[in-house]
Amino acid sequence: MTRVALKALWARKRRLAGSFVAVFLGVSFLTGTLVLGDTLNRSIGRFFAQAYAGTDVSVRNATSVSDGPGAIRGPVDASVADRVRGVPGVAAAEPVIQGIGQLLGRDGRPIEVLGPRTAGNWLTDPRLNPYHLVEGRAPYALDEVVVNRAVARQGRLRVGDVTAVLTPRRIPVRIVGLAKFGDQDGFGGTSFTAFTLEGARRYVAGSPDRVTSVSIRAAAGVPQAALAERVRRVLPPGTEAVTGRALGDEGMSAVAKGFLTMFRAFLLVFAGVALLVGSLSIHNTFSITVAQRVRESALLRALGASRRQVLGSVVVEALAVGLVASLAGVLGGLGFATLLGGVFAAMGAALPVGGLVLTPGTVAVAVPVGLLVTLLAGLVPAVHAARTPPLAALRETAAEPPGVPRARAVAGGALLAICVALVLASVVAGDSMPVAGAAALVGVVGMVVFGPVAARYAAALLGVPLRRLTGTLARRNAVRAPRRTAGAATALMVGVGVVTLVTVLAASSEASVRSTVARSFGGDLVISATGTSSTAGFSPRLADDVARLPQTSAAAGVGVGDLRIGGRPVQVRYADPAALGRVIDLGPAARIGPGRFAVAEDVAAKRGWHAGTPVNVRFADGTSRALTVGGIYPSGGPIGGYLIPRAEWTPHDRQPQDTTVLITLRGGTDLAAAKRAVTDAARPYGAPSVRDRAAYLDAQASGVRQLLTLVYVLLALAIVIALLGIANTLSLSVHERTRELGLLRAVGMTRAQLRSMVRWESLIMAVFGTAGGLGLGLLLGWAVGRAASDGAFAAPVAQLAIIAVVGALAGVVAAVRPARRAARLDVLAAIATA
Missing domain, CATH: 2.40.70 (Cathepsin D, subunit A; domain 1)
Known part of the structure; x- marks a missing residue:
């Protein structure tokens, strides 16, 4: 039976192409997310390793008031450097001063970077200094500085230029050197301006007897841990000695617990949406192909195949498609990771990505997930195929039963009723995100189960304005196969529902921010620092x-x-x-x-x-x-x-x-x-931004709009998968109705009319899916928005109208290829099809 299944799969490879693409895209998104996370993890880890590569021990303030990476601690007494120089095993010890320092570009404004804008002293020991000169020289005078090459390029500055540094007071400086951080032009997205030690004491530390830390290099053969223990014995209270290895691990741990965890979770949510939409498309494809092979399954049963063997043959097909698509998706994930990095860079949030990292763990997650999604999506059709009676081979049977089981209608209606009840409960309870989340989950399942019931009436209603012959036939085709119509539309419904939900949440959040700021602030003008870094100020x-x-x-x-x-x-x-x-x-x-x-x-x-x-x-x-x-x-x-x-x-x-x-x-x-x-x-x-009250309120909500743009880009993949599902459903429907289409052509229907009929059918599916997604998204957006945005709810009519129009037009686009294929059918060959 395995050979039979594989031969059947190869014979119908065009039918399963849509399932392959759905699995491929979903696994590519998942793989790309994991690859990008692992790549960032390696890149950031390399940065921290380079930062402390030559530092064996660091003496710093023992107080930490922030769990964020790179947080600057309070100062320590400068005399600590003299104390530790006398410790046995210390080869070199240099005071380190680090603080706020915003370098002004050629335009006189602070150069905007994603990370901290720092200033400090240039370390004279090249092994302790993670930076090395690539142009110019080290600073000698108080007003001379070395800057990292990335920030100099961004500010259009060169060696010899005169500019200023805000510490936060304005300090005129001359750039005498450009430096690289290891093999990079800067440490992540930070800017660094290095004075002489005396210059840093005067302009950054503000005191000759206070430093940020002391970096220590061990003598040959002295372990870091042993030297740290010796140094601790001479330190005053309130200070601590930490090994360079521990500093790197500490920085990496802070990034991993904060940014990387949130970043991965953020992208995995969209990977999950893409896989969900893909699984619905896969399920619909297998349902149609299995339904079209009722007589074939019955013949196998008549020839002696057991139900288990028929079930196994369909499962083998699903696993074969899932395996090939998942393996291809792993390779596609590398390209997707590059694409995601480009998306973030285009939005002004470039990630420190070097060469992509594909780990065995990523493959071990992505391939089984792709297989599992495909298997689960094809399991119900497989069971249906196994239940085909042998006598079905002796009579003409419909590819798909025209009705909808009453149990499914009751179950779907009950789930939707529970969803509405949970939404009302979350609104009454107020700040109740768990209840709102449960409503979202139940609502999606309810729409999937109740879809065929709604599809029959929705298709009939949507087809009312279609008076011409092609429109009438399209409406009847959609109504007579409600499961197929619902299956094709449900994937789009989920995608549009998530887009609508995010749109409503963003609008509600923006309305909440505007409302709270407007209530508390009644002023006229606001001066704001450029950039979002905590070290940006004046x-x-x-x-x-x-x-x-x-x-x-x-x-x-x-x-x-x-x-x-x-x-x-x-x-x-x-x-x-x-x-x-x-x-x-x-x-x-x-x-x-x-x-x-x-x-x-x-x-x-x-x-x-x-x-x-x-x-x-x-x-x-x-x-x-x-x-x-x-x-x-x-x-x-x-x-x-x-x-x-x-x-x-x-x-x-x-x-x-x-x-x-x-x-x-x-x-x-x-x-x-x-x-x-x-x-x-x-x-x-430093010419910070000056805004009036209206512009300030817009700026407060701008972060929400930027996030919304990114979300739209990421959700576009789910919509593409859904449209591929519609196109695949129409292609399979055209194949099933080959004889019917041939007869229509024989009695006078033109090629243009046939194309029009397929397009109208696709439009009905797309409008049904879009309308259902809008309704579900608005309902859940109301619940989640009231729970997450202080009771605020806003439904942006213009944006929702655009979503509706785009969803409907996308259905027409999805029908282009199936309609062309239908119109190209040979009339006589089509009529002769069994």
Whole structure:
């Protein structure tokens, strides 16, 4: 039977081409996701290995206030370097200064990079320094710097150019050298500006007796662990000695737990959607091919084949298609990983990808998943084939039963009713994402089960406007085979449903952001740092300069930093509460004084705090203080969940800077004139962006729109697979109806009419799938949006209309090849077909 199955498969290879493509694309997406994750893991690991390749031990502050990779710790006493130089086994020890340093490009604006914008000192020991010069020389004077070549190229800077570095005060510098990080032009997406040690002490550390860390090189034959233990004995309290190997592992672990985990999960969701849509297309293809081979299966049974053998023959076909497509999908995944990297780069989020990494683990996951998806999709048709009675070979049988089992209709209706009940329960419960997620799962299953019932009535209804002969025939074809219509449309329905869900969630999230920011911020202008990095900012003096402008009524600068509050690492905003209270609604929090801080309502509720609650706060320099919750302000808005008074923050930060200045203008001031005045005042500070209130609200929601664009690109694959499923269904339908089509041509139907009939049938399938997907997506978007976006719900009519039109037109595109094939049938040969 295995030989029979394989020969049958080879004889009908064109019929199963659609299944092959569906499996291939789904496995390619999955493989590409895994390959890209492994490649990033290797690339980032190599970066960290290069960063600490020559460092055997590092002495640093023992306090960590951030779990993020590359977080700069508080300083240590500079005398530590002299202490460790005398430790036996130390061959060299150099103080390291690292801090904020934004290099200005040729246009006078900070060069935008994805990672931190840092500055420090150029290490003179080439083995301790992960950078090496490729052009120019090392810095000698206080105003001379070396920069990494990637940032110099991006800022259109060359050796000999004069520019400035914001630390955050503006420092004029001359570029005397360009450096590479190992074999790369920079460390990931970071920028690095290196002064002399004295220059870094003056401009970055702000003190001659404080450094960020001390890098130590061991003498020949001294193990890292042994040297670290010796160094620990001479260190003052509050410092620690860490081996270079541990530093690399620590950085890699932080990236893996944060960015890489989220990145992989994000892409795997879309790989799962693609595989789900592909499995529906595969199931529909096998259902049709098995139904068309009813007499063949019956003949096998009549010749003595058992049900198990017939079942096995179909399973062998599914496994053969799944195996070949999965293996091809593994190779296709390499190209898909390159494509994904290009998509991120085109959106301004280039990933540090080198040569692609295909591990045995990726193959061990992708191939079995492809096989399993194909097997499960073909299992039900296989069981149906095994149940074919031998007498079916002696009579004419329909390729597919015209009706829908009553049990399926009842089960599908029940599942959809449960989905609606779960949606209502999640809305009533409020913040209930698990219930909303369960509703989504039940809804998708319900649509798949109930699809044939809905397809019969939907096809009849959608075909009402089609009055011509070709439209009437197309409607009847769709109605008489509701399972086939539903099977082809369900894959598109799932794809459109996910697109609609994401669109609604994005619009709801954007509406929520706009609403919360608009409620709390009633100002007129906002100055914002360029870029999203936490090291992007400007001097706090800018807020003072703006406050002195005659057009300004109030101006408040806001900075961002990391602390441990109540033992947890959190990101906080620091500002002058009184000044900030004049531009946004802080309520009682605007009056907090020394020894107090404020939190948002949602944070207070989550952590059980109220006004007067004492909380331990630990700063990056290792200092701990007991601060009291002095006020609670409305959630949302531009200051996040925690607000620390600037007077409490500044003593513990050697480089305080603001990322935002919120401005309220005097009554009657011309907005355009005021914006020009503020822009002029901001120019010496690196020309940060100046926006009016409307533009600021748009900027707050821009991240959601960027993510939505990326999601659309990733979901496009699922839509393509769904359209291939429709095209494959139509092709198989044309093959099944060869004699019928020949008779239509014989009684006078033209080739153009035949093409039109197939296109109308495809359009009915596409409209049914698109409409079902829109309905399901809107329902689930309402539930998930209310659970995830503070009760906000927004349905963007224009975008949803575009989705509907594109879904319908895509059905016409999917019918091009099947319609052409139908029109090319030889009339006499078609009539003679058995």
